[in-house]
Amino acid sequence: MTTNIPTGVMASGSNPSPIEAGYEATSDWDEQSVASSTQSLTESIMEHIYENGRRYHRKSKDQYLLPTDEKEQDRLDIVHHLHLELLGGNLTVTKFEEDPPNVLDCGCGTGIWALDFGDVHKGSEVIGLDLAPIQPGWTAPNVKFELDDLEKKWTYPKNHFNFIHSRHLVMSIRNWSRYLQQMYKHTAPGGRIEISEHTNDRWWCDDDTMPEGSAVPAYWRAVLPCYEKLNMNVGLRGDDYRRLVEEAGFEDVNLHSFKIPIGMWARDRRLRRLGGIVAESTITATESYALNLLTSVGGMPVDDAKKLINAAVATISDPKQHAYYFEYFITARKPVQPVVV
Numbered sequence: 220m221t222t223n224i225p226t227g228v229m230a231s232g233s234n235p236s237p238i239e240a241g242y243e244a245t246s247d248w249d250e251q252s253v254a255s256s257t258q259s260l261t262e263s264i265m266e267h268i269y270e271n272g273r274r275y276h277r278k279s280k281d282q283y284l285l286p287t288d289e290k291e292q293d294r295l296d297i298v299h300h301l302h303l304e305l306l307g308g309n310l311t312v313t314k315f316e317e318d319p320p321n322v323l324d325c326g327c328g329t330g331i332w333a334l335d336f337g338d339v340h341k342g343s344e345v346i347g348l349d350l351a352p353i354q355p356g357w358t359a360p361n362v363k364f365e366l367d368d369l370e371k372k373w374t375y376p377k378n379h380f381n382f383i384h385s386r387h388l389v390m391s392i393r394n395w396s397r398y399l400q401q402m403y404k405h406t407a408p409g410g411r412i413e414i415s416e417h418t419n420d421r422w423w424c425d426d427d428t429m430p431e432g433s434a435v436p437a438y439w440r441a442v443l444p445c446y447e448k449l450n451m452n453v454g455l456r457g458d459d460y461r462r463l464v465e466e467a468g469f470e471d472v473n474l475h476s477f478k479i480p481i482g483m484w485a486r487d488r489r490l491r492r493l494g495g496i497v498a499e500s501t502i503t504a505t506e507s508y509a510l511n512l513l514t515s516v517g518g519m520p521v522d523d524a525k526k527l528i529n530a531a532v533a534t535i536s537d538p539k540q541h542a543y544y545f546e547y548f549i550t551a552r553k554p555v556q557p558v559v560v
């Protein structure tokens with residue numbers, strides 16, 4: 220299948236080659252409103268609460284642990300920018316010969332991907348769906364936002380969407396099999412899906428620049444038991460997602476893996492640029508992912524949690540640490556003549 224992936228940044232095989240370090244970076248990284256809803260919009264669905272200096276969506280705080288405030292929304296938009304850089308300016312790995320008529324963006328966040336997709340594909344009707352009302356009130360005529368829970372039974376018609384997009388829901392979806400089965404049921408025969416996920420249970424390092432005794436392993440040692448307590452499987456790898464997509468019934472399943480540096484330490488210019496964007500987002504991502512988790516689930520006092528998070532960020536932000544993570548893209552198609560619809 221043809222894809223939009225630019226050459227030079229993809230990790231291949233199960234043991235991809237190391238990223239060559241060589242750039243001496245400095246410590247600064249230089250270089251209410253939803254249009255519609257499938258639920259009745261009661262007051263409570265619009266409410267937020269404030270805790271430990273962050274804002275959370277009241278109705279889903281125990282279900283989805285990340286904040287919804289401006290700081291988090293800015294982070295989501297930086298990550299969108301990262302993906303555009305990664306995919307050479309494209310919104311997807313999947314290539315379209317014509318605009319897919321009905322498109323769903325699952326867990327759309329600020330709605331930035333849905334709006335961009337609607338802009339590029341004027342012939343598509345795009346729905347961005349999320350638990351939390353953090354999408355803009357104004358939208359393009361072919362883009363609308365809905366509030367709903369992807370883990371509940373989907374209310375859309377069967378065989379409806381020609382393209383379903385799902386990005387960074389590792390903290391959102393508890394039951395991936397069920398999620399993908401629902402995705403399959405609501406994809407039109409011959410329709411396509413694309414899932415992108417990142418690793419979320421460790422950071423890697425190939426050259427011992429991130430020592431065992433540093434703040435980073437301590438951070439993961441505190442965070443991982445909290446995920447376990449919640450029964451959240453944050454350790455899925457690209458091959459796991461691929462298998463789950465295949466098991467749901469999709470065909471032409473392709474996995475594209477990227478090894479992405481955290482920080483501007485790579486010799487390669489393109490990777491260095493990506494690493495700079497990642498570093499920028501990691502500064503706030505670490506708190507977004509871990510503060511509520513460590514305090515509410517782990518029972519850690521807020522000051523201790525902040526200290527741990529800040530130490531991990533400082534360590535990972537040090538350009539002498541050659542840390543990286545993986546980003547996976549899985550593309551697939553529902554058979555034109557599905558055995559089960």
Ligand SMILES: C[S@@+](CC[C@H](N)C(=O)[O-])C[C@H]1O[C@@H](n2cnc3c(N)ncnc32)[C@H](O)[C@@H]1O
Binds near residue numbers: 299325326385386392
């Ligand atoms: C990390 S953000 C990713 C946002 C967006 N996909 C992007 O890439 O910019 C995860 C989003 O999923 C939403 N979410 C979490 N659990 C959900 C669920 N069960 N149903 C619908 N949306 C959910 C959150 O509110 C949040 O906006």
